[in-house]
Amino acid sequence: MTVTLFPIRLFIAAFMMLLAWPFAFIASVGRSETAVEPQCLWRKLVDVVLKTIMRVMWFAGGFHWISIKGRRALPAEASILTLGPHSSYFDAMPVTMTMASIVMKAESKDIPVWGTLIKYIRPVFVSRSDQDSRRKTVEEIKRRAHSGGAWPQIMIFPEGTCTNRSCLITFKPGAFIPAVPVQPVVIRYPNKLDTITWTWQGPGAFKILWLTLCQLHNEFEIEYLPIYSPSEEEKKNPALFAHNVRRLMAKALQVPVTDYSFEDCQLAMAEGQIRLPVDTCLLEFAKLVRSLGLKRANSEKLLQDYGKRAAKLQGQRLSLEDFAQFLDLPVSDELRHMFALFDENEDHSMDVREFVIAFSVVCRPAKTLDTIRLAFQMFEAEEDGAITENELMCILRTALGVGELKVGRLFRAVDEEDSGKITFVCCFPALTLVPLPCPVLAESFREFADQHPDFAEQYLYSDNAGFGSSSPSHAANGFCADFSPSEQKKLD
Structure with missing residues (x-):
């Protein structure tokens, strides 16, 4: 023919x-x-x-x-x-x-x-x-x-x-x-x-x-x-x-x-430096974002505002009512569902920084480093502007929408001096007008990402099962919803 x-x-x-x-x-x-x-x-x-x-x-x-x-x-x-x-x-x-x-x-x-x-x-x-x-x-x-x-x-x-x-x-x-x-x-x-x-x-x-x-x-x-x-x-x-x-x-x-939409396709297929795994729960989160009307034309400005306010809380855990006040929204079934996604300890509290990270991924799925930069700004310590391995795990776990994530090999690859801390960018006090608190030994994540653009493939995916797999995990965790078999069938 x-x-x-x-x-x-x-x-x-x-x-x-x-x-x-x-x-x-x-x-x-x-x-x-x-x-x-x-x-x-x-x-x-x-x-x-x-x-x-x-x-x-x-x-x-x-x-x-x-x-x-x-x-x-x-x-x-x-x-x-x-x-x-x-x-x-x-x-x-x-x-x-x-x-x-x-x-x-x-x-x-x-x-x-x-x-x-x-x-x-x-x-x-x-x-x-x-x-x-x-x-x-x-x-x-x-x-x-x-x-x-x-x-x-x-x-x-x-x-x-x-x-x-x-x-x-x-x-x-x-x-x-x-x-x-x-x-x-x-x-x-x-x-x-x-x-x-x-x-x-x-x-x-x-x-x-x-x-x-x-x-x-x-x-x-x-x-x-x-x-x-x-x-x-x-x-x-x-x-x-x-x-x-x-x-x-x-x-x-x-x-x-x-209930998935065109925007969910964009989120799932986004080609950033970190791709979403097949069992990500960010799609469920994206549905709630739409239903609550949070994603707007000025999402970038809203993100920066959320990031600054979340950083001031310094990891303080919020109740459902506090979370509603943070978003300036009334308590509703959708808000309760979203709150439950981040209530990892099931103690009716959440770290709002995790919400901001997930919201950043939904608003700009292809801008991986922008999301990580925002996360560093919320998690970094005031005295040295650095984060620890556990904090990096929390950031990447939330950004990927998974329950468990091993980041030890990635953290050690960035932290070549074995200082136990990393920053997003290097700071050089001698070149600034005002001395900046900066750990001399802390390594820069941004510099590492520039030198290793495929760092996720090399240091992250190989250590974590399920990336690229066709069978989603059903384990309940602090971010993923615990889908029942019938609900999971609907998602598939």
């Missing part, structure tokens, strides 16, 4: 894209991206032409028959269509079939040919360079959603990332903040051989395209579920609205739901 069917299909698909470009370009000239304009007759004809061209392209790719179930709502009935599960770039088929708007990166409109086709459907653009982009995107979705059907419908994949279709992950609230009726739409690829799925791990984009075009026939199903109108409570609570729509879609797909 690689030397016969694949090149023919690839040529036809590319030709159809080029054929669609002039129609999309002419129809986009002079049209406002912000104001509603009536769809005149000739633009309606362009819609029909583009849909036909796109259908021929999909047909050439092996999607000979597309099964459609249910009735698509009119824009005046439901201005937002929520699609799931999102598993591939082939999910663009419903968009080309309806010419509905989508939410896309602003950079996409600059891509030759493809960018012109994207601009034709008048998407809601998200700019990564604009720090206020998220708010503007939500406001634009609300403006269109409340237009009474004047704007084209918006198709949104609320999962926010591609998954393997085995479950539905947490929905982002953007599609539900406008508090208007939505139409859930489920999509299926019932092929015996899955060449469609494009996720964090697995075949790349071109390999997926190659394998799919080599199949004689590719099946695709789209089902429009009944319109879902939010209750008064759901209008006030977008997260509840999203949760209930997700549950409805999962029932139609006959798949389970999981």
